[in-house]
Amino acid sequence: MVIRGETWGQFGSAIASFMFIWAMVNQYFPRYLRASIDTHFKKLVNYFCPYVQITFHEFSGDRLKRSEAYKSIENYLSSRSTKQAKRLKGDVNQESLVLTMDDHEEVTDEFEGIKFTWASIKTVSETKSFSFSPPQDEKRSYKITFHAKYRKMITETYLDYVLKEGKEIGMRKRQRKLYTNSPSDSYGYGRTMWSHIVFEHRATFQTLAMDPKKKKEIMDDLITFSKAKDYYARIGKAWKRGYLLYGPPGTGKSTMIAAIANFLNYDVYDVELTAVKNNTDLRKLLIETSSKSIIVLEDIDCSLDLTGQRKEEEDEKKEEGKEKKDVTQEKKEEKKMSRVTLSGLLNFIDGLWSASGGERLIIFTTNHVEKLDPALIRRGRMDRHIEMSYCDFEAFKVLAKNYLDLDSHPLFGVIQSLLEEIDMTPADVAENLMPKTIVEDVGTCLGTLTEALENAKEEARKKAEKEEKLKYGQGQEEEEKAMEKGEKEVNQKAKKDPKEEAA
Numbered sequence: 001m002v003i004r005g006e007t008w009g010q011f012g013s014a015i016a017s018f019m020f021i022w023a024m025v026n027q028y029f030p031r032y033l034r035a036s037i038d039t040h041f042k043k044l045v046n047y048f049c050p051y052v053q054i055t056f057h058e059f060s061g062d063r064l065k066r067s068e069a070y071k072s073i074e075n076y077l078s079s080r081s082t083k084q085a086k087r088l089k090g091d092v093n094q095e096s097l098v099l100t101m102d103d104h105e106e107v108t109d110e111f112e113g114i115k116f117t118w119a120s121i122k123t124v125s126e127t128k129s130f131s132f133s134p135p136q137d138e139k140r141s142y143k144i145t146f147h148a149k150y151r152k153m154i155t156e157t158y159l160d161y162v163l164k165e166g167k168e169i170g171m172r173k174r175q176r177k178l179y180t181n182s183p184s185d186s187y188g189y190g191r192t193m194w195s196h197i198v199f200e201h202r203a204t205f206q207t208l209a210m211d212p213k214k215k216k217e218i219m220d221d222l223i224t225f226s227k228a229k230d231y232y233a234r235i236g237k238a239w240k241r242g243y244l245l246y247g248p249p250g251t252g253k254s255t256m257i258a259a260i261a262n263f264l265n266y267d268v269y270d271v272e273l274t275a276v277k278n279n280t281d282l283r284k285l286l287i288e289t290s291s292k293s294i295i296v297l298e299d300i301d302c303s304l305d306l307t308g309q310r311k312e313e314e315d316e317k318k319e320e321g322k323e324k325k326d327v328t329q330e331k332k333e334e335k336k337m338s339r340v341t342l343s344g345l346l347n348f349i350d351g352l353w354s355a356s357g358g359e360r361l362i363i364f365t366t367n368h369v370e371k372l373d374p375a376l377i378r379r380g381r382m383d384r385h386i387e388m389s390y391c392d393f394e395a396f397k398v399l400a401k402n403y404l405d406l407d408s409h410p411l412f413g414v415i416q417s418l419l420e421e422i423d424m425t426p427a428d429v430a431e432n433l434m435p436k437t438i439v440e441d442v443g444t445c446l447g448t449l450t451e452a453l454e455n456a457k458e459e460a461r462k463k464a465e466k467e468e469k470l471k472y473g474q475g476q477e478e479e480e481k482a483m484e485k486g487e488k489e490v491n492q493k494a495k496k497d498p499k500e501e502a503a
């Protein structure tokens with residue numbers, strides 16, 4: 001059975017009449033009679049109006065954040081409203097059209113053979129007072145109406161289903177975002193700590209040049225992680241995973257992060273650590289990240305002098321109580337105020353706060369893995385250590401397919417043997433493969449790469465030769481010095497001898 005708007009109008013006036021009668025009863029009947037009248041009155045109301053309504057408001061509480069329930073219901077109803085509603089609202093999301101039901105529209109939904117009505121409501125308040133907070137004139141909500149006999153089923157099963165389904169739809173169609181943190185100084189009331197743009201990096205695992213076996217392992221690991229909510233809950237671990245990507249510049253660490261984000265359909269939070277004032281701000285940043293996201297800390301060794309800091313923290317502990325003559329108290333405080341410490345970072349990765357929200361990947365990148373403090377990258381914090389290395393033949397084949405749409409070519413053999421001898425980053429290989437003019441054919445591009453590899457080989461040979469010479473030169477110099485020293489000693493001895501003889 002479906003309840004439409006007109007029917008509700010009638011029920012509304014019936015309720016108003018009952019309320020009037022109830023006010024009369026309260027005023028003129030003695031207290032001992034009122035209890036029994038109350039029971040009968042409720043029965044009467046239920047008889048005439050056995051329907052229950054639940055409203056989900058767009059903004060709840062302090063109105064700063066859209067209600068998650070409202071968003072989920074909006075997503076859930078949008079598919080139904082496309083088929084049913086006469087008035088729809090249109091928008092574009094990620095280059096595709098999105099339709100939702102317009103204000104004051106109704107749609108019906110069916111669940112386990114029972115039909116319900118959902119209505120979209122908009123109320124406009126008249127107050128137009130001056131305020132710093134966002135305009136509060138329009139309030140939107142979704143309202144479900146159902147018979148009281150379905151109360152249990154609706155509240156315990158149906159609404160749960162709607163919210164879950166709506167969230168899934170939202171995740172599938174959402175526009176992914178790339179966030180970066182604003183400098184600590186600019187935080188304030190109503191300002192978010194993150195600013196964002198739409199995430200549009202096109203890198204995928206298919207276009208990522210690396211050993212196919214290693215690539216498959218990483219993809220399997222990611223899939224396992226993203227589906228392991230129950231597993232993590234069972235073993236009592238926060239649902240997150242740490243990756244450490246290390247290797248020389250231009251080997252694809254940033255590209256790999258983009259590929260992971262596209263693979264898992266996650267948002268990316270790129271943390272600029274140098275803009276974070278202290279550990280508290282770092283924690284606040286973490287709390288403001290959403291689920292299904294990657295938190296990236298690039299070039300971790302450059303962002304903070306982590307090893308140095310740890311030593312400093314230890315030194316400070318040792319020096320506790322003693323007065324430091326060279327550092328004034330003021331300077332020390334300033335230093336503490338403006339820096340994130342290693343322990344703050346460790347807390348960020350796996351402290352109690354990091355467990356909130358769930359389903360997050362934390363990725364560190366570095367060019368110098370040896371510089372990092374072992375505590376920062378130990379297993380459990382950084383669960384997988386992935387080395388991104390120079391381009392080998394397998395990686396080259398991916399780039400050739402990607403840039404030139406080539407599976408094989410007579411020059412492949414030469415390139416393979418050159419790549420075995422020479423270290424060239426995928427970034428350099430890719431740059432050489434790119435056509436320099438629109439008319440350049442694949443042969444010319446491969447020729448450019450071969451030439452670059454041969455040049456690199458020649459340079460490496462020259463460098464080795466120079467080093468050898470230097471080594472030889474140094475060796476000779478040392479030999480000459482040693483000889484000179486020996487001669488001097490002999491002469492000195494010769495000078496001493498006559499005296500000794502005289503003695």
Ligand SMILES: Nc1ncnc2c1ncn2[C@@H]1O[C@H](COP(=O)(O)OP(=O)(O)OP(=O)(O)O)[C@@H](O)[C@H]1O
Nearest residue numbers: 207208209248249250251252253254255426427430
């Ligand atoms: N493994 C790779 N697969 C595909 N393209 C790559 C790969 N490595 C590098 N490239 C290409 O080289 C460019 C630079 O790579 P990227 O920025 O990912 O390197 P990086 O390892 O992050 O370097 P850095 O350490 O300097 O940050 C990319 O835009 C991409 O086009």
Ligand SMILES: [Mg+2]
Nearest residue numbers: 253254298365
């Ligand atoms: Mg990078």
